[in-house]
Amino acid sequence: MTDLPTRTEKKLGLVIDLDTCVGCHACVISCKGWNTENYGAPLSDQRPYGEEPMGTFLNRVHSYEVTAPGQTAQTVHFPKSCLHCENAPCVTVCPTGASYKRAEDGIVLVNEQNCIGCGLCAWACPYGARELDQAEGVMKKCTLCVDRIYNENLPEVDRTPACVRTCPAGARHFGDFADPNSNVSKLTAERGGMDLMPELGTAPVNKYLPPRPKDSWDEESILAPFLEPVAAEPKGFLGWIDKQLSRLPGDVKDMEGVE
C-alpha cells in the first residue's frame, strides 16, 4: 500500500550549499551517467543532436539572481532533485503502489515494474522532481543512489550519491538527518538550513544552506591596517640609494606632463 510510513528509522538526504555551488552542472552529468547505466530504466534522450533536444534528468541546476535595494545583485546556482519529503504527496496519489517511501531510511522510490505511467505523482510533486521517461513510459526520480550507498562492491569512499561524490566545490553533503550528530544535521543547524516551499506542508528532508552574507562597498576592509605603507620616506642605506638615483636624469619629476 502507498501509505506513508508513520516514522522512518533513518532520514537519509542531502544538504545543498547555495553559498558554495558554482553552477558547473557536474552533479547533473554524474547523476545522468550513473542512473542510466545502473538501477532501473535508462534515462532516455529525445533528439539529442536535433532541434529542441529533450531528456530525462533526476537533477537539474537552475540559476537565479537575487536583487535588493542598495546592494549588488547576487547570482545563486540552484541544484534541484527529489527532496525525499517526509509527507511526500507523490506517494499517496499513486494508484498502483509503485511509489513508496522506505520505512528503514526514508528514501522515496518507484517500483518501475508496477508503474503505469499515469503521471499523477509528477502532478502532485510541487518541486518538479519526477519526470516521465518518454522512451520507457515509466516515472523516474532521484533514488538517492540507493544502488551506491549500500553497495559493498564499491570502495567505501564511493558509497555516497553520485552527485555528492562528483561535486568539485563540495557543495553537496549526504547523511542521516535523524541523527542529530551527523554531518548534515550539524550543517543544517549551524548554517540555518532551509525547506523549499514550506507552506505546502511536504516536510522536505533535503535542506538548502543560504548564501553567506557578502561584503558591501561601504564597509571598511578588515585588511586596511595591514595595507598601509610600512615606510613613507626611505631611511639609511635605502635613503642614500634613493637620493643618488634621483640625481640621475630621467627621474619622473623631470618628465613633461607628469606631476
Add this chain to the structure above:
Amino acid sequence: MHPAPSVIIFTTLSGLGFGLLAWLGIDAAAPTGWAAFWWFAIAFALACGGLISSTFHLGHPERAMKAFSQWRTSWLSREGVCAVAALIIMGLYAAALVFFGAHIPLLGWAGAALSLLTVFTTSMIYAQLATIPRWNTPLTSLLYLTYAVTGGALLSGRVTAALVLLLVAALVQLVWWKNGDGAFAARGSDLGTATGLGARGTVRSVAHPHTSPNYLMREFIHVIGRKHAQKLRVISFLLMAVAPFVLLMLPFQHVFALLAVLSHIAGVAASRWLFFAEAEHTVGIYYGAR
C-alpha cells in the same frame, strides 16, 4: 497544465455517462425492453468510452489492472474501483429491465449512488492537488458533480430538472472561475518561498537548467492556450448553459432537444479544456513562468 485530449474526452464523456446512469437508476418509471436497451447502451458507451480513453495517456496501459489496488490512499485507484462497481451494479439493473422487464429500485438507487461517487472520485483526483491551487478546492468536486447531473438530466429528457440544473451549473462554473483566478496568488508560493531566498530580495530566474523545454515544462507550463482564455470562457458558457436553456424553453421539438444536448457537450468539453490549460502548477515558479 498540458490539456491532453484523452483526459478531456474522458472527464467529459464519462461524467455525462455516469450522470445519465444516475438518472436512469432513480427513475421510478424506468423503461423496459428495447427502450431500456437503448438508454443504457448510450449511458454505458459514454461511461466506458471515457474510461477507455483515459488509458490512452498511460505509459503502460497493459498494467492498468494494478491501479485497483491502492484504494486506501489514492483517489485515482478509488475512481477505478467505484467505476467498475457502478458499471456492474447498473449492468445488473439494466439487464433486469431489458431482458425480464423487472424494475429493482434498490439496485437502481445503489447504482446511481455509485455512479455519482465515481464522478466525485474523478473530481478528487484534481481537487486533492495542493500543487495546482486553481483545482485545490471543494468547488472542483461541486463543478464535476453539477456537470454530470445536468448532462444526465439533459440526455434523459428531463426538461424541468435540466432547466433548473443548467442555471445551477452556470452559477457553479462562474464561481469556480472567479475563485480559481485568485487561487494561485492566495496560496503565497513564489520564487522567494520556492528557493528560500525571498527574505534577501527579489528573486528572478536568469537561466533554465537546459536550453530547450523539458518534460516538466511541457506538462506543467502551458501558456499558449491561455491567450484566448477569456473568449473561450464566453464560448464555453454560451454552449454549455445559455444555448441549451433557450432551446429547452422553445416549444418542444426533438431536433431542439438534440441540439441542446450537443451544444451542452461541446460547452462542457471547452470548459474542460480550459480547466487544464488555465491551471498553473507550482513547478512553473522554478522556471520563472506560470
